[in-house]
Amino acid sequence: MRKLSRSTLAVTIGGFAAAVPMSMFISMGTASAQQDLSPIVNTTCNYDQVVAALNDQQPALAGQLAAQPTSQAMLRSFLASPPPQRQATATQLASYPGAQSVIGPLLGVAGSCNNY
Numbered sequence: 232m233r234k235l236s237r238s239t240l241a242v243t244i245g246g247f248a249a250a251v252p253m254s255m256f257i258s259m260g261t262a263s264a265q266q267d268l269s270p271i272v273n274t275t276c277n278y279d280q281v282v283a284a285l286n287d288q289q290p291a292l293a294g295q296l297a298a299q300p301t302s303q304a305m306l307r308s309f310l311a312s313p314p315p316q317r318q319a320t321a322t323q324l325a326s327y328p329g330a331q332s333v334i335g336p337l338l339g340v341a342g343s344c345n346n347y
Contacts (some may be wrong), residue, residue, distance in 0.1 A: 241268040276344035283347035
């Protein structure tokens with residue numbers, strides 16, 4: 232598998248976030264500056280579980296992911312990374328404009344993906 236840098240991941244997720252209509256997630260609420268990213272950082276789910284949870288819980292977001300092979304590779308790389316690296320990446324991603332439209336739903340998925 233190709234090793235992907237955090238900056239490449241950030242750019243891809245930023246693009247992914249920009250491609251997802253913000254109106255889809257208005258009901259998810261406003262994120263705080265101190266958002267707890269630990270569900271994403273510490274998830275034990277694999278890529279297939281995350282995608283299955285996305286398909287079930289966030290079908291529009293899952294469709295966006297399915298249409299972007301680079302984003303799929305980035306998600307695989309993120310999930311294969313150890314928690315300290317995930318923390319650094321997630322913190323960096325959370326600072327990008329539009330990232331909350333992806334992070335919010337992923338926090339929900341991270342809490343339930345073990346069921347898939």
